[in-house]
Amino acid sequence: MPGSERTTKKLAQRIDLTYFKRPHPFRTWRFWLSVAAPAIAILWIAWYGVAGSNRVYSGGKMSRAHAVLAAKCDACHLRQASSFSAKASDQACLSCHDGPIHHTNQAFTPNCSSCHEEHQGRMRLAATADASCTQCHANLRTTGEPTRYVREIENFGSGHPEFAALRPGAVDPGTIKLNHAVHLKKNLKGPNGEPLQLDCDDCHRPPTSMQPLRFGSATGVPVSIAQKSDLPIAISERAYMAPVTYAKHCVACHGLQFDKRFTESAPHDTPQVIHTFLIQKFQLYIATHPAELREVGPDRTLPQKPLPVAVRVLTRDQWIAERVSESEELLWRKTCKQCHALSTPTDGGLPTVAKSNITARWMPHADFNHERHQMLKCTECHAGALTSHETADILLPGIATCEKCHHSGSDSAEARCFECHTYHDWTKQKEVKGKLMLSGIGE
């Protein structure tokens, strides 16, 4: 074998001592590849430079809202004169849209980009991380007055308090006496005396609902929650249920009968209006029925002791006053009082009706959208409605109900803060005058 035949000297003599002067193709290839790879990299960068584009330096795809600015880096990356830096500043953001302050007594105002991070792909910039909120709310400090809000909230599942409306001592401020349990009973008497079963949406609909009510009237004026709201949140017209109104939802079953002589109801209005209405009604009536000014009393004749029948002849004004008084007695003491809280003055004047105080939104600092939850049965969340007898009962579902779907984990509905809360107080929004030109974007 070679080992036995080859001496070290012989092996050494086989070596060409000038081999290192001739580079092996293997090394030559490695050298040229080492030159080519950086050269290709430089050419790639230079190609963008020649084309006048900085997109190669982009940190990632722009959000949906800013996608049109993908080729217009300097729309956000403003470069100050004689400055190397061209970082996106709040100034650039605010030149297109205002970002009102969160609270006047906030201790810290973050930069726009610290919550709304761009170049993260086609995502919603408003979909901020919980950490954006908890950087303050996990250990809330404020300037000026001490805050009344909970100071330590980690996320929806940790530290978030029960909704304010459901905390101990909270009651529905509404004054309309409504018994949900009775209204949801089977075999209620319908407008024409037929038995029926009411459903939630027979009374509770979003303001813009176009579906006719089963037992309601279409004559009512839609109430806009958005118009009623003085809150810093833009509200969809289908997000909240419109407050129940007598004219739309109650009138079909709950007529305001005031006298057997009339089939029509009294108007659902203030006592003063009703009083005027009654006078006018009876004035017209007696004008066409003057015979009723002579009132024959009840026959009190006994078998062995006949008595004369009492007959009263009233003036027109007397008759009207008596009829109005009787009708108002019926209305103020029974019909109106069935739902409203009335207070009658001691001098016998017209009663005053307490304001209904129907709460349009129970969570003033959070956004909720009934339309997004329309796949659920109403009583899945508002289970209390089936058993509630008192007006003071608050039928808002608690945080535990929300957490059945909105919790952490991949198999859950969104549970980050932004799902319900808005950082910016949009009531303080200022109008912005745009500066970009169509020719400068969407290249």
Place this chain on the structure above:
Amino acid sequence: MRIDNTHKKWFAASLIIFGVATAVYVPYAAHSPSGPRGGSAVGLTFGIIGSAFMVFAGLLAARKKVPVWRLGRAQSWMRGHLWLGLLSLPIIFFHAGFKFGGPLTSVLMVLVIIVVASGVFGAALQHYLPRVMTAQAPGETIFEQIDHVREQLAAEADHLVQSATGAAEPAREEGRRGLSLAVQSEVAVDEKLAPLRNFYELEVRPFLESGGKGQLLLSDSDRARTAFEGLKTLLPTGAHETAKRLEAICEEERQLHRESRIHYWLHGWLMMHIPLSFALLLLGCVHAITALRY
């Protein structure tokens, strides 16, 4: 380089650095308002550390250019190259928040992954293949000398056969391909040695000229041994020594084939690792400058 006990300290240090980096990254990523970002203070720190590791790893090439400078032992540089280069991958992932970002950063991430992966692959090869080479090619020579040695082996074989059979000295042209054995038919050759000459012309010479390509009879050690055993049965005892030496030359040729093949495995990955490392360092500089700006 073998990954042996001498790497213990480097391994432990790397593990500690990785552990500390992870311990910093996890809470940072969990509590950053908009997630981990390369531009944040922590992200930037990771970026600087990761880049420094890569630059150090890249400096190995420069260190090799000046072997006589007193800049620490070459083995220490190689260990640093291995472990810090490997660490640069998770550190850069921490820097980027495990996102690829835009065009330049995506290319950088792909490059760093390929460079580190090819480095790990190369380190594994460098760990195992030298032992394989020692076992399979004990007559290892300088890689660049293999072709030169092959020519000498062929010439030696020619001379051996010519001496034994009395054939004319082979007319060797320049280069191995031109090698030919011009046997002069008029020269009397011992008919008993004809099998040797025939075997040489039909099997040995084509094998020595093949340069390891193709599946020839003598390419395989077992088949070669059998063939030479058969040849010896046809030869007079006095020619057995020649056959034995020819067999040894063929074995040496096979070892050179194996050495050549193992060498390409041992160093082939560098064809990807080194050029892409240069591109990575260059684009990394561009990224650092533009990131500071934007």
